[in-house]
Amino acid sequence: MQRALLQSLLEAKAAKTPAAVVTELASGAQTLLTGEDWQGDLELTAAQRQAVLDALAVDRSGLLPGDSLFVQVHLPPLRLIVVGAVHISQALVPMAQLCGYDTVVVDPRRAWATEERFPGVTLLRDWPDDALETLGLDLRTAVVTLTHDPKLDDPALLAALASDVFYIGALGSKRTHAKRWERLSAEGISAEAFARIHGPAGLAIGAKSPAEIAVSVVAQMTEALRNGPPLPAAVRAA
Amino acid sequence: MTATPPETNIYPPSEDVLAQALAWREEGRKVALATVVQTWGSSPRPVGSQLAVDQDGKMLGSVSGGCIEGAVVHEAIEAMENGKTTLLEFGVSDENAWEAGLACGGTVKVFVEKLD
Numbered sequence: 001m002q003r004a005l006l007q008s009l010l011e012a013k014a015a016k017t018p019a020a021v022v023t024e025l026a027s028g029a030q031t032l033l034t035g036e037d038w039q040g041d042l043e044l045t046a047a048q049r050q051a052v053l054d055a056l057a058v059d060r061s062g063l064l065p066g067d068s069l070f071v072q073v074h075l076p077p078l079r080l081i082v083v084g085a086v087h088i089s090q091a092l093v094p095m096a097q098l099c100g101y102d103t104v105v106v107d108p109r110r111a112w113a114t115e116e117r118f119p120g121v122t123l124l125r126d127w128p129d130d131a132l133e134t135l136g137l138d139l140r141t142a143v144v145t146l147t148h149d150p151k152l153d154d155p156a157l158l159a160a161l162a163s164d165v166f167y168i169g170a171l172g173s174k175r176t177h178a179k180r181w182e183r184l185s186a187e188g189i190s191a192e193a194f195a196r197i198h199g200p201a202g203l204a205i206g207a208k209s210p211a212e213i214a215v216s217v218v219a220q221m222t223e224a225l226r227n228g229p230p231l232p233a234a235v236r237a238a
Numbered sequence: 239m240t241a242t243p244p245e246t247n248i249y250p251p252s253e254d255v256l257a258q259a260l261a262w263r264e265e266g267r268k269v270a271l272a273t274v275v276q277t278w279g280s281s282p283r284p285v286g287s288q289l290a291v292d293q294d295g296k297m298l299g300s301v302s303g304g305c306i307e308g309a310v311v312h313e314a315i316e317a318m319e320n321g322k323t324t325l326l327e328f329g330v331s332d333e334n335a336w337e338a339g340l341a342c343g344g345t346v347k348v349f350v351e352k353l354d
Contacts, residue, residue: 001271002354003263006256006260006353025323028322062285063275072273
């Protein structure tokens with residue numbers, strides 16, 4: 001690989017620009033796609049370029065038909081938005097980062113959302129509905145609410161339900177979740193839409209400590225990401 | 239006692255493999271990259287997984303569960319010397335050709351290239 005190509009690729013990754021490296025396996029010749037810009041010593045036909053764009057769209061690295069060209073897809077990281085700068089979040093954030101997520105913690109309560117409690121972590125001290133609007137929610141985003149406070153959790157859940165996020169988790173017991181259903185259904189959320197919320201959040205592994213609960217949530221997010229059904233458009237609340 | 243983020247990150251995210259490869263190269267070291275380009279059957283690491291290798295055989299990342307890295311590092315050092323790219327195949331179908339194989343019974347193709 002040409003060093004200049006690797007530099008451009010790393011710049012694209014730092015700027016969170018989708019990128020792909022196309023390699024001709026027989027010769028080692030390569031072309032880099034960053035955004036809409038193609039560079040490198042490998043000439044591609046229009047059909048081959050389209051195949052690269054298709055691979056990028058579905059986040060699938062692999063050989064193109066004919067087996068002579070390999071496409072390595074580099075999408076920006078998945079995102080996890082954690083609502084609540086609580087103890088569980090302090091375990092959830094580093095675990096999610098290990099799994100490749102960019103993480104943001106949202107909490108307007110300044111006593112919780114401190115640099116001291118979350119060193120180096122992106123903190124938004126806004127109300128969750130404003131914060132989620134600013135961040136923009138998409139298919140490569142997961143939202144987990146952990147405050148236990150409906151004033152903070154519910155606006156975040158409503159924003160998440162109105163979006164394509166691949167995972168929504170809400171901490172709280174079954175009883176809390178039943179009360180949540182009462183409140184959100186009064187806001188016009190259908191039972192089908194509400195079912196997108198994993199509540200209580202996390203796989204049922206008997207987790208007790210904050211770190212164990214974080215393990216169960218990361219595991220459930222992974223299950224939704226890797227084994228989850230594609231989201232039917234009709235289920236979206238908005 | 240509160241849970242705190244780990245102070246040392248021993249698990250490299252995928253982009254760190256490439257960033258490390260570039261950093262090694264810019265220190266003047268010879269570097270090669272190995273990439274899983276195709277798999278059949280059960281294979282420990284998916285297509286796109288990468289391993290960076292420097293001239294001393296230092297590694298970051300992986301292309302298997304550790305079964306074939308030794309052989310890949312050997313080829314990577316060759317690639318640093320002769321500048322040629324190679325497509326390696328490992329698996330049960332190829333056990334005579336390679337000392338290394340995949341105990342899981344899968345087959346992988348690994349592309350090895352020098353970082354210029």
